[in-house]
Amino acid sequence: MGTNKECIEHLKSRLGVVHAGLQRMEEAINRLSSIVIVNQENPTQENPNHDNYHQEGDNGGRQIISSKTARLEFPRFSGDDPTVWFNHVEQFFEYQGTAEHQKVPMASYHLEGEANQWWQWLRKTLPKEGQVILWERFQEELWARFGPSGCEDFDEALSRIKQLGTLRDYQREFEKLGNKVSGWTQKALVGTFMGGLKAEISDGIRMFKPKSLKEAINLARMRDE
The missing domain is CATH 1.10.1200 (Non-ribosomal Peptide Synthetase Peptidyl Carrier Protein; Chain A)
Known part of the structure; x- marks a missing residue:
């Protein structure tokens, strides 16, 4: 067993190590506190991975607007009166900003039953005649096939x-x-x-x-x- 003096020197050495560790912990806590304060002061700091974008308000503030649009379900059509279906489709295209060249593929994908059989026949017939099926032509053909008869006023x-x-x-x-x-x-x-x-x-x-x-x-x- 060492003398009292050796024991005291050993304790002093241990206390020095503990003190140094406490100082490092205090420095780390101070750094974390600074980060939290900065985030609280700048809650709208832009993040490239965030799903929101920012729009300047009239008063110079930043208004957060979600860039995610509501998910709409595209209406299906099986061969009944197309009036309501066309209305819903046009609303979908307008809301989603659908490009003109995407309208026919999207609409034809959601045809079912008799309507889908008609489409399979149409897409084989018109291209052979050298006609491109654009959205306006698609509407005309579908309306002529499934719409009310012309005699209805x-x-x-x-x-x-x-x-x-x-x-x-x-x-x-x-x-x-x-x-x-x-x-x-x-x-x-x-x-x-x-x-x-x-x-x-x-x-x-x-x-x-x-x-x-x-x-x-x-x-x-x-x-x-």
């Missing part, structure tokens, strides 16, 4: 529409026919809609003289409640 059907059931059913049928016509002014649409309503509804809202179809529908709903 949607303008006349809309002008003669009458409310026989609920207001909701009447509005649904009115909008369905309205999507198939063109050239109608707001005044004509309002007059036709009002004229087709049941008397107990139209008589109660005619005094307000609605200027738009939206206004006429809202008034009819309030009267029907």
Whole structure:
């Protein structure tokens, strides 16, 4: 066993090592604290791997806008009335910013059953005739094959529409026919809609003289409640 002096010297040496370790820990803690403070002061610091982009606001601040768009499901078509399908497809193309040359491949991929059989025949026939199938031609061909017959006059059907059931059913049928016509002014649409309503509804809202179809529908709903 060493003398008391040797023991004291040994303890001093050990304490020196411990003190040096504590200093290193303190320095590391200070560095981490500095990093946290910087991140708190700059929460919108750009990160190339982040999925958001930044847009300058009117007041010079930075507005974070997500670059990820909502995922929309492309509508499928199997051969029924293409009116609604075309409406949904056009909305999809507009929202997603679909390029013109991608429209036919994307739409034809989502054809099913009878519609898909028709497409397989069309894509073999037209190219042999030297015709390129662009989106406008695709619409014309599909509409000619699956659309309503030419003898149906949607303008006349809309002008003669009458409310026989609920207001909701009447509005649904009115909008369905309205999507198939063109050239109608707001005044004509309002007059036709009002004229087709049941008397107990139209008589109660005619005094307000609605200027738009939206206004006429809202008034009819309030009267029907």
